[in-house]
Amino acid sequence: MSVAMDVSLFFDGCAMKENERLRREELHLADEARLVAWAQAGRMEAFEELVRRFRNEVYALAYHFLRNREEAWDTSQEVFIKAYRSLKQFRGEASFKSWLLRITANHCKDQFKKRRLNAVAVEDEILMNSQSPDPHPGKQLESKELGAAINLAINQLPAKHRTAFMLREFQGLSYEEMAQVMQCSLGTVMSRLHHARKKLQNTLKERGVLEELQ
Amino acid sequence: MKTCRHQNTVEAFFDGEAKDPEWVEAHLADCAVCREYxxxxxxxxxxxxxxxxxxxIAEPQFDLFMSGIAEGIERQPRYSFRGLWAYTSLVTAAILVGLALAFTLFPANRPVEATEIQAVYTDYDGATVDWYPSDDGSTTIWIKTAGDDLE
Known part of the structure; x- marks a missing residue:
């Protein structure tokens, strides 16, 4: 009798594991729209799959704004919490990624206003770079200095120009995606990007960095 | 730094968004300013x-990352100070507007104005009632009882 029960429990356990595996596979294969619909219906595992898919985009953008890994980590979590609470408001007019990046950019801008970034932020990046071994240390030092100079120049850009520049150069978004994230027209995207690049070039030129880059 | 009016187009080309890339390539061949840009x-x-x-965020870190999000979702949303401040300001403004309207529409010590009196009468036995319009627009209603007494 006891053996029969053990066998039954064993098969129940196997069935549960198989169900779990199938459920994960279903989530893994589901497209973005379906996952969003499931998440909106309250399926937490669907939201978790969305987090899994877009965590790096959100984290990278937060990091490029804040230049600090810990803050970027916390901010990314806050962005996903905010997104979860606002899921019902997402109507699919833009892609889910654009919507998430919009929340991230706005959240980071608020963070940025709270504490004006300065050299400390760049130090974080230099520290990070110095931790990774490089077969060409001289070259790495050069690129670190260039990176620090570029980051300082980016941090001096007005918020809207900085967002445009980051979305294009760090996130590789198309103009259309940028317009969705920044909630503006394509013309405005191009204008902000153009001004950002011009200002950046001027700053780098003043510091003599542009010649080194060329 | 010299400029050319086609720098925006060159930028779109640089970003892979030019509508006519062949034209931009031809322009770049001709324009030194845009080539430098x-x-x-x-x-x-x-x-x-x-x-x-x-x-x-590497895969092994994902569970830790997600657990922080799950915790945050379970917590009640905090009311931000900014939201609270905005709400308080709105309520205060509404109260001030209400008071201003009340004082405008119902000023204190405002005389009662009758625009037109067609008739006056009383049910008291022996009492008489009369009215007299004044030059300032107000009206005096005069009630006279028997023995000048309302008891």
Missing amino acids: HSLLSAVRNGIAASRQAPS
């Missing part, structure tokens, strides 16, 4: 690429 755009992009490390 294009090379500056490339230089900055290369500089970023050389110094950049794309941070990521």
Whole structure:
């Protein structure tokens, strides 16, 4: 009798594991729209799959704004919490990624206003770079200095120009995606990007960095 | 730094968004200013690429990352100070507007005005009632009882 029960429990356990595996596979294969619909219906595992898919985009953008890994980590979590609470408001007019990046950019801008970034932020990046071994240390030092100079120049850009520049150069978004994230027209995207690049070039030129880059 | 009116188009070309890339290529061959601008755009992009490390949340860290989100979702949303401040300001403004309207529409010590009196009468036995319009627009209603007494 006891053996029969053990066998039954064993098969129940196997069935549960198989169900779990199938459920994960279903989530893994589901497209973005379906996952969003499931998440909106309250399926937490669907939201978790969305987090899994877009965590790096959100984290990278937060990091490029804040230049600090810990803050970027916390901010990314806050962005996903905010997104979860606002899921019902997402109507699919833009892609889910654009919507998430919009929340991230706005959240980071608020963070940025709270504490004006300065050299400390760049130090974080230099520290990070110095931790990774490089077969060409001289070259790495050069690129670190260039990176620090570029980051300082980016941090001096007005918020809207900085967002445009980051979305294009760090996130590789198309103009259309940028317009969705920044909630503006394509013309405005191009204008902000153009001004950002011009200002950046001027700053780098003043510091003599542009010649080194060329 | 010299400029050319086609720099925006060159920029769109640089970003892979030009509507007519062949035209831009031809223009770049002719225009030294735009060629220099294009090379500056490339230089900055290369500089970023050389110094950049794309941070990521690796798969082994995902559970930790997700647990923080799950905790945050379970917590009640905090009311931000900014939201509270906005709400308080709105309520205060509404109260002030209400008071201003009340004082405008119902000023204190305002005389009762009758626009037109057609008739006055009383049910008291022996009492008489009369009215007299004044030059200032007000009206006096005069009630006279028997023995000048309302008891």
